[in-house]
Amino acid sequence: MSDQLEILLESNSGIAQAELLAGRLEEAFQKSIPIIIDGSAITRVDTSVLQLLYSFCAAMKETGVSVSWKEPSDELCQAADNLGVKTLLGLPF
Amino acid sequence: MGIDLSQFHQVFFEESYEGLDVMESALLNLQPDTVDSETINEIFRAAHSIKGGSGTFGFIDVADFTHVIETLLDEIRSGTRKITSETVDLFLQSVDCIRKLIQQHDAGEPCVIPEAVELKKVFEGILSGGDSENESVSSPEPASTITEIDDQTGDGSQADSPLTHGWKIYFKPELDILKTGNDPLRMFRELASLGALSITADISQVPPIGSIDPEACYMAWELELDADVSKSAVDEVFEWVVDESELRIEPLGSDDAVSDVKPEVLVETAIEEITLAPTASTPEVVVQPEEMTSKPKKDASKVEVSSIRVGIDKVDDLINMVGELVITQSMLGELGLDFTMDSLPRLLEGIEQLSQNTRELQESVMRIRMLPISFTFSRFPRLVHDLSRTMNKKIELKLTGEQTELDKTVMEKIGDPLVHLVRNSLDHGIEMPEDRVKAGKPETGTITLNAFHQSGNIVIQIIDDGAGLNKPRILQKAIEKELVSENDNLSDDQIHDLIFKPGFSTADQVSDISGRGVGMDVVRRNINELNGSVEVESTEGQGSVFTIRLPLTLAILDGQLIRVGDKVYILPLISIVESIQSFQGMLHRVVGGCDLLRLRDEYVPIIKLSSIFNIKSTTQEMEDGLLVVVEGDNMKVAILIDDLEAQQQVVIKSLEENYKRVDGVSGATILGNGTVSLILDIPGLIKLAGVQRYEYKMANNDDDRAA
Secondary structure (H helix, E strand, O other): OOOOEEEEOOOEEOHHHHHHHHHHHHHHHHHOOOEEEEOOOOOEEOHHHHHHHHHHHHHHHHHOOOEEEEOOOHHHHHHHHHHOOHHHHOOOO | OOOOHHHHHHHHHHHHHHHHHHHHHHHHHOOOOOOOHHHHHHHHHHHHHHHHHHHHOOOHHHHHHHHHHHHHHHHHHOOOOOOOHHHHHHHHHHHHHHHHHHHHHHOOOOOOOHHHHHHHHHHHHHHHHOOHHHHHHHOOOOOOHHHHHHHHHOOOOOOOOOOEEEEEEEEEEOHHHHHHOOOHHHHHHHHHOOOEEEEEEEOOOOOOOOOOOOOOOOOEEEEEEEEEEOHHHHHHHOOOOHHHEEEEEEEOOOOOOOOOOOHHHHHHHHHHHOOOOOOOOOOEEEEOOHHHHHOOOOOHHHOOOOOEEEEHHHHHHHHHHHHHHHHHHHHHHHHHHOOOHHHHHHHHHHHHHHHHHHHHHHHHHHHHOEEEOHHHHOOHHHHHHHHHHHOOOOEEEEEEOOOOEEEHHHHHHHHHHHHHHHHHHHHHHOOOHHHHHHOOOOOOEEEEEEEEEEOOEEEEEEEEOOOOOOHHHHHHHHHHOOOOOOOOOOOHHHHHHHHHOOOOOOOOOOOOOOOOOOOHHHHHHHHHHOOOEEEEEEEOOOEEEEEEEEEOOOOEEEEEEEEEOOEEEEEEHHHEEEEEOOOOOOEEOOOOOOOEEEEOOEEEEEEEHHHHOOOOOOOOOHHHOEEEEEEEOOEEEEEEEOEEEEEEEEEOEOHHHHOOOOOOEEEEEEOOOOOEEEEEOHHHHHHHHOOOHHHHHHHHHOHHHHO
16 A cells, blocks of 8 residues: 555546545545645636635645645646635645 | 527516516515615615626616616615605616616617616716715614625715725625536636735635535635726626625725624624525526527527426426326337237227326426416506506505416416506596595505406406496497487496497596597407406496406317217307207297297397308208307307217317408317317307397397297
8 A cells, every 4th residue: 555645636627527526535535645636737627626625635634644736737826826725725836 | 619698588588577577566565664675685686687687698778777776776775875755766667668678679679768868867867966975874774784884984985986996805605606607716817807806715614525515615705806996897796696695895995894894793794684585596497489499590589489487396297297198108009019809908998098198298288388367467566556646546456366377378368458457447447535535435445356266267357446337427428329229228237238339438538547549349359359258247336346257278178069060160168058959849930030049037049050151951940950058248149050079178279370260260170080170159150140239138138029
C-alpha cells in the first residue's frame, strides 16, 4: 500500500461531475494518507467542485493529514480566487 | 452556438399574463392605509419576473417600462416611500400598459403605445421629484428591517442615486441554487468585470466531506465592489437569484449595513422580511401543442398558439391510462398470433378491457382541458372596481364556485358574454347609493358571480341585489318596437325574456358601460352557439339573476343516434327529455301550423326531420314513427324519426371549418362504420321548422287555442 494517493481532477469539473468526485474524495479521506490533488488538467471548474474541495481539505486538515496540489491550472487558481477560497484551499498565489 | 430564445417566447408571454393577473389582483386587494408587506412583495415579484424575462428575450420596451415600476415598488416595499390610492391607480394603469405591450409582442406587431410612454414619464417624475429620502426620514413607522438598515446608513438613497462609489454585498444563496444552473462563481466574475472586487467567503456552514451534498451550496459571501456603477448594474448580476437568496446591497462606507452585522443576524432578519416564495415553481408542466415543435420553420410569432398549464397529477393519470392501454394491446396482439375459437372469451374480455381503457383515457384527456372558472372570474374584480368608480356606485363583488372546472374552449368563449352581463348588472341593475338608501337597502350593492356543476352542465349565475327589471318599461319598449302587440298577454318570464330580443334596449342614454351596440340578443346568441342557454329571473326592487347553462366541453358529446330513412343523425343526449313510441290520441293537427303533441298538460310542436332535410322517411304514417321530445332554446319540441339507434359518445368535428355552416346542424362526427353523421342543433331545427317561441308559450297557456 502506497503512502500517498494522487487524485486527478477532470478537465471539466462542474456540478455534473461533483457527485462522482465527492465519492472519490470521501474514499481518499477514509484512507487517512497524504493526498496529492492533480489540478493540472482543469479547464473549467464551478462552485460545487470548489466547495467540495474545500470540504475535503478542511476535513483532512482536521485529522492532520496533508493535502497538496500538483500543478494547479491557472483556471483553477483563478476560479478559487474569484470565489474567495483560494487561500482556504492552499492554492499558490 | 447561440440558443434560439424565440422558442421560449410563448411561455414567457403566458407567464407574464399570469404575473399581470397576480399584480392586478394584489393591487385590488391593497389597502393604502394598511400596507401589507406580503402583498407589496407579491406585486414586486411579479413585476420583477416580467422585467427579467422581457430583458432576456429582448423586449426592451417592456423591460424599460417595468423597470420604472419595479423601482417604485422597491421603494414602497423597503418603506422609503408611501403608497397612496393614486399610486395604486397608476400601478393598475401600468398593468394594462404592460399587458398591451406584451400582447403586441405576442401578436408580432410593432409596439407603440402612447399611454405607456406617458405613464412611464409620470412614474419617472414620481421617482425623481418625490423625494424619497425625506419621506424615509419623516416616515414615522419604518415598515421592515430593510428600512432599519436604510435608516442606519443615514441616506437611504441607494436606489435613487445612479452612481455610488462602490457597493458592499452580502450574498447567501439557498441550498438548491446550484441545481437551478445559477453559479455564484459566474456572478462574481461578472461583478469583477465592473471593477475591483474583494471576496470573503463564509465557509462556516460547509459540512465535512462524507456528509456534504455535492450539489448544494452551503457557502455565503461578503463582497466589496470598488467601482462607480449604479445599483441597478449590481442588481442585474443577481437578477436571476434574488428570489433564491439572501441579498444585501449597500453603498460602500455604510459600515453599519453589512459587514458589522453578523451573517447569522442577517439570516434571521431576512427570513422575517423577505418572503422568497418562488414565483413559478408550482408542480405544473406546460403542455405545448405538437405544432410548436414539429413545425419549427413556421412563423411562430404570427400564429395564434395556445397552450395550457396542467397539474402534474393529471399528466400522471394519463400516463397510467396509456400504460393500461399498452398492456391490453399486447394481450390482444398475443391472442391474435395463435387464435382459436377457444380463445374467444379472452378476446371478448380483451375488447371489453380495451373499450374501458379508451373511455378512461378519453376522460383523462378531457380533464386536461378543464380549467377552473377562476381564470375567467379573475377579470371581474378589476372591471367592477373601475366601473363602480366611473359610475360613482358602491359595489361589492362576490365570487363563489371559482374552482368549478370548465373546458378551456368554452371558457374562452364565455368571457365576453359574462363581461356584458356583469356590466349590464352594474349599469342597469345596481342603483345609485342614495337611491339604495331611500329604498331601505345597504348603500353598497352586491354582484355575485356563482358557478357550479349541475346535471353534466356548468351553471354560471350573475346575481345582483339591484332594482330588478322594470317590467312596464320593458313592455312599453317592446310595444314601441313592435316586438309584441298591446293585446298580447305575456307572463313575467316572457316580459323578462324580451330583453334578449334583437334591437331591444331600455337604456335612455348610450353610456360607456352599456349601449355599445352589443345587445343582450348577442349574448344569448353567443351562448346558444356554445350549446348553452341563458335565462333571467327578476324581482322588482330586489334584483335579478342571470343564469347561464353551458356544456362542460365542446369536443365530445354524449349522443343518441337516430334514423330517418337511410340517414343516421345524432341528437345531443342532454337535450332529450323522453321518447314516445305510441302517441295515437296525443296528436293535434293544426291547420296552417305545425302539428302538436299533447304531452301530459302541455302542447309540444312536432318537427318532421324528413320534411326539413327533404329525405324520404321509411314510415308512411306519422303514427308509425317515433317521437323524441327534446329541449332547446328554453322550449320543448318533438322530433319525428323512424327509429332510435345506439347511444354513444361522439367526437365533434366542426362543419364550419371543414365545409360550411348548415342551419339545423351543429357539427358532424364519424361513426364506427366510417360514415359521417350530422349532429342536430335543436335551436336551429326549431328555427328551421318555423316554430315561434311565443306561439309555443301561448299554446301552453291557452289549451283551447291549441286544441
